[in-house]
Amino acid sequence: MFVRELHLRDFRSWREIDLTLRPEPTIFVGRNGFGKTNLLEAVYYLGTLRSHRVSTDGPLVHSGTSAATVIGTVENMGRELTVQLQINAEGANKATINGSPARRARDILGILRAVMFAPEDLLLVRGDPSDRRRFIDELVAQRGPRWAAARSDYDRVLRQRSALLKTAGAALRRGGSDADSVISTLDVWDGQLADLGGQVTAARIDVLRQLTPHVTESYASIAPHSRPATLTYRASAGPDVVASDDVAASPEQIAEILLTRLAELRTKEIDRGVSLVGPHRDDIDIMLGDDIAKGFASHGESWSLALALRLGSVELVRAEGIEPVIMLDDVFAELDAQRRSQLVSFTESAEQLLITAAVPDDIPASIGGRRVAVDVVEDNGTRYSTASEVAAGEGST
Missing domain, CATH: 3.40.50.300 (P-loop containing nucleotide triphosphate hydrolases)
Structure with a gap:
């Protein structure tokens, strides 16, 4: 190509x-x-x-x-x-x-x-969770339009639900009959957020599962005397989203987990006016041995990890022919x-x-x-x- x-x-x-x-x-x-x-x-x-x-x-x-x-x-x-x-x-x-x-x-x-190597790649190791979410979402999106559609729809629902959370908080503080109507509407948005969140999360974990061995091998070739590098998905909804063998639950199972967590956190979310659980809050742990690389890896190790992530991305695409x-x-x-x-x-x-x-x-x-x-x-x-x-x-x- x-x-x-x-x-x-x-x-x-x-x-x-x-x-x-x-x-x-x-x-x-x-x-x-x-x-x-x-x-x-x-x-x-x-x-x-x-x-x-x-x-x-x-x-x-x-x-x-x-x-x-x-x-x-x-x-x-x-x-x-x-x-x-x-x-x-x-x-x-x-x-x-x-x-x-x-x-x-x-x-x-x-x-x-296409795969881009850039100085900003160091943020994949040392930066915020949003940098690592962006990295995995770009890998998912390049697989075709339907993979990007779920994330786009999720972002739209997330914005609308977050606005409704603020409305719900104001309605509850005022009291009156409109509070029940707002809460009822929130139930509908919870269902949509959970459904789309299940699709986004499952797609991410599937790509991450395929990417990880390529990253491990690439890092070993760059830093043969270092500890092994691995990637794990950390879901804000809890460890049940990813099984012990690092294989994701189905989108439907993840949606059920998300729906349960949304119900548990509703009061806190209304108080704060933000959505506290979902793929927009997830992270990817880049591991060196048993330690998370962020805050632990040296500058040289961080650059080797960043390079391995991109080399692994190339091999992931090559594996698709x-x-x-x-x-x-x-x-x-x-x-x-x-x-x-x-x-x-x-x-x-x-x-x-x-x-x-x-x-x-x-x-x-x-x-x-x-x-x-x-x-x-x-x-x-x-x-x-x-x-x-x-x-x-x-x-x-």
Whole structure:
């Protein structure tokens, strides 16, 4: 699988760019802040409908415009599909597949499978639970639209239920007959939240179960003298969600567990005005031996774990018979010689490798392919990015 063409309009720092790519390494070289990462971010967005850097779409749209356009032509085993995304600063995004409008933007999920390595990956080990939830949800979403639909619907129900909890609290404080009506409505939302939460949680645990052996093996190759690395799912609804052999209960069983916990916590939730249980409160424990890595692992161990998570993600996709596009966003500058060597060896078999670097010297000499210089220019006081091919043997400009 590889991206053959990439066209951007008003995406972050890029007014416009038309790139023809090949199944080989392509290295984008330029100073920090010139727009290299934005190119990889656009490709990653085609695969996940998410940025790896921000949680909303507004920052992706070039300043002064209302929408950005990302077009990618993806070739996979001789089959070619062209995806066009209109990313709106406000409102729902729109997508087409080979020129035909998609019913929803998420219908494009699964067309492109991509794995991004970035300096932000350290947050997977040292950051908040939301960073690890985002990681696993992106792996789930790339499997296709139906996997993303449950999470999208869950988020919608969660927002509505949380608003109702605040209304219920105010009604109970006022007293009167409207309190019973609000509580009755809350019962309906509890059922929907539990049902969708069961689907989201089961999908996460299934992916995590398949991912874990790949991460364990990758970490052992990077840090052979360290303790073994494993991943476990920690559900806010309690340990019954995951059986002792780390196999999830069915979505229906998880929904029943969630419904029971929601009933037990209702008074507390109404008092606080927030939903206290569900996949939005879950976490993934990254373990070194018997210890949770966060707060325990050294800096070197944390980087090895972060790298193993991404290497494991690539192997997870490969296990499905797909060779994903691999993107390395300025990661060589963050790694020591041993980890650089491991990453180079691992990516040698990639069909397409997209790399960014601030200086050419950050790129190991063994990586060939083409070089593209990224620069910025000013037009009427507005800075925007430009790109030019670097001839063989030349450095960056």
